[in-house]
Amino acid sequence: MAGVPAAPGKEKGHSETMSSTTPTPQSGGGTEQTKTRRLANALRALSMDAVENAKSGHPGLPLGMADVATVLFAQFLKFDAQDPAWADRDRFVLSAGHGSMLLYSLLYLTGYPGITMGDIKHFRKIDSPCAGHPEYGHIPGIEVTTGPLGQGIAHAVGMALAERILNARYGDALVNHKTYVIASDGDLMEGISHEAISLAGHLELSKLIVLYDDNSITIDGATSISDSTDTIERFQAAGWNTIRVDGHDAADVARALAWAQTSDKPALLACKTIIGFGLPTRAGTQKAHSDAPGAEEIAGARKILNWPYEPFVIPEDIASEWRAIGAAGASAHAAWTRRKSEADPALVAAFDAALSGDEPVGLDAALIDLKRTVSTEKPSVATRKASEMALDVINAMWPSTIGGSADLTPSNNTKTKGMTDIVTGDFAGRYVHFGVREHGMAAALNGMALHGGIFPYGGTFMVFSDYARPSIRLAALMGIRVGYVMTHDSIGLGEDGPTHQPVEHLAAMRAMPNINVFRPADAVETAECWALTLANKKGPSFLALTRQNLPTVRTVHTDENLSARGAYELASAPDAKVTILATGSEVELALKARDLLAAENIAARVVSMPCWELFEQQSATYRDTVLGPGTAKVAVEAGVRLGWDRYIGPNGAFVGMHSFGASGPYKDVYLHFGITPQSVAEAAKSALKG
Ligand SMILES: Cc1ncc(C[n+]2csc(CCOP(=O)(O)OP(=O)(O)O)c2C)c(N)n1
Ligand SMILES: [Mg+2]
Numbered sequence: 038m039a040g041v042p043a044a045p046g047k048e049k050g051h052s053e054t055m056s057s058t059t060p061t062p063q064s065g066g067g068t069e070q071t072k073t074r075r076l077a078n079a080l081r082a083l084s085m086d087a088v089e090n091a092k093s094g095h096p097g098l099p100l101g102m103a104d105v106a107t108v109l110f111a112q113f114l115k116f117d118a119q120d121p122a123w124a125d126r127d128r129f130v131l132s133a134g135h136g137s138m139l140l141y142s143l144l145y146l147t148g149y150p151g152i153t154m155g156d157i158k159h160f161r162k163i164d165s166p167c168a169g170h171p172e173y174g175h176i177p178g179i180e181v182t183t184g185p186l187g188q189g190i191a192h193a194v195g196m197a198l199a200e201r202i203l204n205a206r207y208g209d210a211l212v213n214h215k216t217y218v219i220a221s222d223g224d225l226m227e228g229i230s231h232e233a234i235s236l237a238g239h240l241e242l243s244k245l246i247v248l249y250d251d252n253s254i255t256i257d258g259a260t261s262i263s264d265s266t267d268t269i270e271r272f273q274a275a276g277w278n279t280i281r282v283d284g285h286d287a288a289d290v291a292r293a294l295a296w297a298q299t300s301d302k303p304a305l306l307a308c309k310t311i312i313g314f315g316l317p318t319r320a321g322t323q324k325a326h327s328d329a330p331g332a333e334e335i336a337g338a339r340k341i342l343n344w345p346y347e348p349f350v351i352p353e354d355i356a357s358e359w360r361a362i363g364a365a366g367a368s369a370h371a372a373w374t375r376r377k378s379e380a381d382p383a384l385v386a387a388f389d390a391a392l393s394g395d396e397p398v399g400l401d402a403a404l405i406d407l408k409r410t411v412s413t414e415k416p417s418v419a420t421r422k423a424s425e426m427a428l429d430v431i432n433a434m435w436p437s438t439i440g441g442s443a444d445l446t447p448s449n450n451t452k453t454k455g456m457t458d459i460v461t462g463d464f465a466g467r468y469v470h471f472g473v474r475e476h477g478m479a480a481a482l483n484g485m486a487l488h489g490g491i492f493p494y495g496g497t498f499m500v501f502s503d504y505a506r507p508s509i510r511l512a513a514l515m516g517i518r519v520g521y522v523m524t525h526d527s528i529g530l531g532e533d534g535p536t537h538q539p540v541e542h543l544a545a546m547r548a549m550p551n552i553n554v555f556r557p558a559d560a561v562e563t564a565e566c567w568a569l570t571l572a573n574k575k576g577p578s579f580l581a582l583t584r585q586n587l588p589t590v591r592t593v594h595t596d597e598n599l600s601a602r603g604a605y606e607l608a609s610a611p612d613a614k615v616t617i618l619a620t621g622s623e624v625e626l627a628l629k630a631r632d633l634l635a636a637e638n639i640a641a642r643v644v645s646m647p648c649w650e651l652f653e654q655q656s657a658t659y660r661d662t663v664l665g666p667g668t669a670k671v672a673v674e675a676g677v678r679l680g681w682d683r684y685i686g687p688n689g690a691f692v693g694m695h696s697f698g699a700s701g702p703y704k705d706v707y708l709h710f711g712i713t714p715q716s717v718a719e720a721a722k723s724a725l726k727g
Contacts (some may be wrong), residue, residue, distance in 0.1 A: 072358075073287035076111065077103035078342045079146060079355045081315055084138035085338060086348040087160040087167070089329045094161060094169070097325035098136030100338075101284070101310040102219055102250050108290040109248065110143055111362045113298070115214060117370040118148040118363035121177030124392055124489065125373050126366075127214045128180050128196045132189025133221035133250060134170040135327070141167045144178045146356070147363030151176045154349060173487070173515040181487055182515050185507055187227025190247060191477055192511075193218045194237045195484020195493070197245035197303070198459075198469070202439060203490050205464040207388045210376040215244045215298075222260050225249065225268060229507070232477025237303045238276025239472075241461050245303040246294070251284070252312040258323050272305040284308030315342045391437050391490040394518070396571050400434045404568045405596050411560040415589040420582040420621065421524040423560035425450035427567040428494075432456060432467070435492070435571075439485060441469035442496040442522075443478045448584075449496030449524050475501050479508035479521075486517040492571065494520030498530075499581055500539040502546065512577040513552040519577040520570045526556065526581040527675035527698075528710060529622050534700030543620075544679040546579050553650045556581040556674075557600065558607075558624035561591035562647050565600035569651070583622050585703050590624050590645070603652025604663050608643040615641035615721045616665035618684055623673040629714035630673075634721055641721060642668070649680070669724035673717050675707070688727050690720035 084099035110116075115127040131140045138160065145152045152166060156176075159165035166175035170184030180196070183189040197216040204212040224230055237245055249268065253260045269279045278300045282293040290308065297304040313325020317337030330338070339345060346352060351359075377385055390397075407430050411423075418426075432438050432453045440456065442449045457466035471478035478495045485493040502509065502523055512519045528538045546554045555566035555578060563582070570578035590607060591599075599605045607624065608631055615634060619627035627643045634641045644663055646652060652660065664670070670689035672681045678691045685691060692712055699706055707713060 070287050073104065073107055073111070075355055076358060077107040078315075078344050079351050079359065080106065080139060080142040081338075081342060082344050082346070083142040083145070083157060083349070083351070085330060085335055087138050087141070087157050089332075089335050090158060090348070091161040092329045094138060094329070095135040095327045096138070096316070096330060097254070097312040097327065098133055098221060098250060099139035099142065100314045100316065100320075100325070101252050101312045102136065102139060102248075102308070103314070104287055105248055105250075105284045105290050105308050105310070106139055106143060106219070108287050108294065109217060110147065112291055113294045114217060115366055115369055117366040118178075119150075119367065120370060121149055123370055123373070125212060125214050128193065128216040128488070130181055130183065130189045130193045130196070130216065130218045131171060132183055132193070132218050132224045133186070134183030134189065136219070136221070137167070137169065137171045139219075140171050140179065141176070144176055146351070146359035148360050149176065149178045149363070158349060181484070182511055185511070186221070186223040187229040187233075188480055188508060188511055190218050190220045190224050191229045191233035191480030191508070192484040192487065193245060194233045194242065194477070195481035196488045197237065197242040197484075198240065198481060199485040199488035199491050200244060201242065201464040202459065203391070207384060208380075210380055211373075211385075211388055215246060218245070218247045219250060220247050221250045222252065222255050222264075226255075226264060229476045229480060232474035233480065234272060234275045234277065234303075236472065236474060236477050236481065238272075239461060240459075241276065241301070242303045243300050246297045246300075247303070247305050249305060249307045250310055251307045252310045254312045254321070254323050254326065256323055256326055269305070269307060276302055277305050278302045279305045279307065282306050282308045284310035285314065317341060387436075388490075394437075394489070394492070394574060397435050400431065400571070401568060403430050403434060404564050407564045408561050409594045411564065411589060412591055412594040415592055416560060417586045417588050418560055419584055419586050420557050420559070420563045421448070421450045421522075421584060423557070423563035424522060424567065424580060424582050425453060426560060427564045429453045431567060431571065437490065437492050439467055439469065439491050439493050440495070441471050441478060441482075441493075443471045443475045443501070444473045445497055445524075446470070448498070449522050451494070451496040451522050469495075471495065475504035476508060479505035479512075482519045483508055483512050483515070483517060486512070486519050487515070492518060492520070494522055496522035496524060498525045498537060499523035499542055500525070500537050502539075502542055502579070509552065509577065509579070510549060513549055516551060516575045517577065518574050521577065521579045522582065523579060524582045525584045527583070527622065528694065528706045529675060529703045530584040531703035531706060532700055535697040538698035539676070540694045540697060541677050541679070543581060543674070543676045547649055547680055551576045553578045553648055554581065555579065555600070555648050556621035557647050558619070558621055558645050559587050559590045561589065562600050562645065565598045566647060568598055569601055569648070581621060585622065587622055588625055590628060600647045601651060602655055602659065603648045603650065604644055604646035606642055606663060607645040610635075610640035610642045613640045613642040613665060613668050614725060615639060616668040616670050617641055617643045617717060617721065618646055618664075618670065618672040619643065620646050620674050623675055623712070626712065626714050626717055627673055630717035630721065633714055633718040639721065639725070669721060671717055671721045671724055673712065675712055688724060690724040692717050692720050
């Protein structure tokens with residue numbers, strides 16, 4: 038065996054000590070240890086056979102963490118394989134998603150529905166749910182899509198937070214579970230892990246337990262070539278309890294997990310392991326991380342692991358032992374069902390309603406009432422303020438909303454009347470101060486949405502959506518409902534200047550599949566966009582909202598949600614020669630340009646386009662009609678041109694940004710960049726000339 042690690046080092050700070058020696062792969066102590074090792078070797082065999090068969094994949098982590106995972110699933114994880122959606126199950130997150138075969142082996146062997154041996158044999162093939170990295174929705178039991186390192190652990194923080202929030206509402210009898218994570222060196226090197234662990238430590242999420250695969254290897258070699266962090270001290274500094282574990286000693290792992298059960302803080306178990314444990318020449322080296330080991334290496338591993346069976350063959354005694362592990366949680370599940378049946382019916386009804394994810398009856402009507410009021414009173418408000426007005430209505434009626442901001446609450450207008458803070462030790466509130474952690478916030482929002490029972494939304498300046506983008510992308514990929522309140526959406530924020538003024542962000546967000554990017558023009562459209570955000574359970578919504586005040590442009594009330602069509606004619610003109618397309622704050626400019634053109638006897642219509650994605654889903658006839666066939670086209674948006682050509686065509690004009698912005702009072706900045714009614718009117722006239 039190569040790469041047997043040194044005995045665990047001397048402990049520092051509040052870290053607990055677990056003493057043991059590293060067993061050889063064949064042995065492992067007493068009978069219990071041997072049994073655990075055989076169970077673990079089934080995970081190892083399936084994982085290496087699948088990778089070898091696929092001629093691609095990552096055997097190192099499954100082989101290294103098989104012992105840890107076996108102890109977790111056999112002795113600690115609360116789950117019922119027959120009902121993967123059981124609301125009070127422990128959540129298990131494989132943050133190191135490259136080790137996907139470990140998860141697939143666990144799900145298959147414990148008897149989860151939706152995965153067969155045939156699927157494992159087709160690991161990484163287009164027809165198999167066993168994708169290269171675990172994908173949410175492919176197999177029940179995959180709680181979150183992982184693969185981009187650092188995301189899983191950060192999502193798990195959201196899950197653990199959701200658990201505490203729901204526990205505060207519905208009590209121990211209905212909600213009382215843990216969130217376990219397997220994280221690798223790479224997970225903990227990623228910047229997002231810093232945001233996640235400091236937030237979890239601050240909130241004392243004591244039911245969050247991270248099993249760190251401390252194998253000291255990444256792709257390029259030993260971790261020592263790029264990292265000198267004392268991980269134990271790092272987590273302790275963030276407010277975690279820590280423990281060192283011999284990840285190949287089942288008893289040691291069990292002792293550490295038992296210790297973690299009653300931790301008063303989130304717990305880190307630094308599990309010393311050997312990557313690719315069992316591979317004769319690759320174990321302990323970066324060569325074990327990925328790729329098919331080859332026939333000789335696999336044959337050698339079978340000998341070392343004392344696993345004489347053919348590829349994909351699990352002996353009956355081991356198979357039935359694993360199935361028993363998968364069924365063991367049924368009694369805890371039954372006890373929970375009994376507790377639920379004995380609980381206060383009103384509480385249970387509220388709990389079930391929360392889990393359904395359905396917005397309450399009447400909420401849509403209340404938002405329509407808000408639209409009616411706004412179109413009558415015609416306030417001049419920033420759309421960030423209009424968003425608060427909509428959220429006031431939503432939060433008052435729907436207890437499932439949890440809001441927050443990455444330290445920009447007064448700017449994002451995310452905290453509505455009566456919302457109290459979620460604070461360490463008291464999770465009864467509804468508002469999270471995420472701190473200056475956009476990425477950690479976005480991941481936590483996803484984790485809350487994935488947990489269920491909560492509709493999460495969070496805010497920051499739109500320019501910093503870049504800081505959150507990898508988690509936003511995962512929300513879109515997973516198809517989960519999250520709301521992003523992205524304020525200060527253009528040069529219209531003024532004095533803070535180009536560092537804070539998004540110019541390419543609308544285009545960048547629109548480039549992402551399965552996310553609705555909304556840019557409402559006034560308070561009416563903002564209420565509509567919020568209604569659409571709630572209504573879409575299959576993807577996130579991004580609301581681009583202004584800092585500056587805007588007039589109400591929708592002055593005639595209609596119950597119909599016009600933004601649902603993505604774009605619509607806001608101002609018509611008989612025999613229109615020009616169509617002006619605009620979004621958000623530039624709709625006002627478009628309307629003024631229309632007046633200027635009218636004064637010159639040029640009939641122009643204005644189309645508001647609050648959501649391109651929804652517009653693209655309309656019929657070709659509707660789209661053609663809205664775009665005004667035969668009219669000259671001008672688009673105006675205080676962002677870059679990218680994407681607009683599909684609507685304005687080769688002869689159309691675009692008024693917007695061609696560079697970064699500039700610092701100054703916002704009206705001066707608009708003037709400076711020539712985004713004015715006059716320039717829109719001029720552009721229309723040149724477009725008319727063709
Ligand atoms: C954000 C991100 N960057 C890079 C990668 C590519 N990648 C996959 S695994 C890995 C590092 C492997 O080291 P470690 O996390 O310790 O896993 P181990 O090799 O120990 O299984 C990298 C860089 C990734 N998946 N995600
Ligand atoms: Mg590693």
